[in-house]
Amino acid sequence: xxxVVSNTFTVSQVAHNLTDARExxxxxxxxxxxxxxxxxNSEPMIAIAIDDxxxxxxxxxxxxxxxxxxxxxxxxxxxFEALDFLQKQSVDLIFLDIKMPDISGLEFLRxxxxxxxxxxxxxxxxxxVQSYDFDAVDYLLKPFALSRFLKACNRAHxxxxxxxxxxxxxxxxxxxxxxxxxxxxxxxxxxxxVMLGDILYLEAxxxxxxxxMKNQKIASRMTMSEAEGVLPPEQFVRxxxxxIVAKSKVERFDRYEVSIAGQLLPIGANYxxxxxxxx
Numbered sequence: 001x002x003x004v005v006s007n008t009f010t011v012s013q014v015a016h017n018l019t020d021a022r023e024x025x026x027x028x029x030x031x032x033x034x035x036x037x038x039x040x041n042s043e044p045m046i047a048i049a050i051d052d053x054x055x056x057x058x059x060x061x062x063x064x065x066x067x068x069x070x071x072x073x074x075x076x077x078x079x080f081e082a083l084d085f086l087q088k089q090s091v092d093l094i095f096l097d098i099k100m101p102d103i104s105g106l107e108f109l110r111x112x113x114x115x116x117x118x119x120x121x122x123x124x125x126x127x128x129v130q131s132y133d134f135d136a137v138d139y140l141l142k143p144f145a146l147s148r149f150l151k152a153c154n155r156a157h158x159x160x161x162x163x164x165x166x167x168x169x170x171x172x173x174x175x176x177x178x179x180x181x182x183x184x185x186x187x188x189x190x191x192x193x194v195m196l197g198d199i200l201y202l203e204a205x206x207x208x209x210x211x212x213m214k215n216q217k218i219a220s221r222m223t224m225s226e227a228e229g230v231l232p233p234e235q236f237v238r239x240x241x242x243x244i245v246a247k248s249k250v251e252r253f254d255r256y257e258v259s260i261a262g263q264l265l266p267i268g269a270n271y272x273x274x275x276x277x278x279x
Contacts, residue, residue: 020176044071045157050082050108051075051097051121056142060095060121063149064245070153079108091116093137093156098122108132110270116159117159119152134270135225135241151236155223162229182229185211185220192218196235200260203244214261238273240268 011120045069049060057075064072073091096118098105108161109115118134123142133178138152174196184191198213202224209227211218220227228238238244239258244264251259253276258265267273 003092010171033057045153045160045205046068047072047093047095048082048085048101049075049121051093051095052079052100052242053097056121058135059143060149063146066146067150067153069157079103079105083111086112092160093117093119095121095140099124106134117156119156127225137225143242145168148166159223159225159229159254162226168228185218187218187220194218196232196246197248199236199246200201200248201263201265202231202244234246239273239276240266245276249276 015020036249045237047064049057049064049072051057051060051213054077057077061075064068064070070093073089074082074085074086079102082094096105096108099121099122100108103111105120109118115134116153117137119138119140120136121140121142121144137156140148140152165243173273178251182195185194194211194213198216200212200214203210203212204224205219208219208223209224210220211220223245224238224241226246228236231244235248236246241259245260245265246260247259252259255273256267257265258276
């Protein structure tokens, strides 16, 4: 029997934490955002939760019931049962513990051919850096409050909507996007037109993504997943958790790095370089 770590938490403990005034204020803000989200998408976000600790799954169940746009379809203590479930049914989001017996959350994610969005839930802060390699939507450190859970769900919901919008636009546009076309990028309080043909690469920096061009850089507050969703995949490819490159601007590459305009950019271990030659 696996021993439960000391920082395992219960529903009553989390409820007690919410008595803090600052926590309640954050919760009210999150609930307001959640209520507003209902007007944008009537389809619920389908999710499952995987954690070998029953009490941790109880917390996710209780919190998930408070999110109107989230439907927690199933919970699993056994990761292999979850894998079997995912072979039969698709989901939008996984709440995934990292440290589990038999198979870790990271190994589980590697086993999925087309992984959905993921929010890692773990009691170990040292796993945060590893989670970024998998482009996780968020990372919840146990014990987490309801307000923090809602924030992660909102982030996942926004990412999912952007992906769906990009998919719909791609279906409506059967022809390949010409390099001369453009997108609008939020820069501060402005929307700035960026010509796709001018972009060399995108680089993640904190809460921002920097669009790097030959004579200009534009920083926009967004995630790499959001940036990836608005760029045509025929012209751009993700090579690292922190880099997206324009295929036509690649001068040369090997297993470890790409050269663009004299800059060497690293290639992440989990990214496929074969797409670089698919121009």
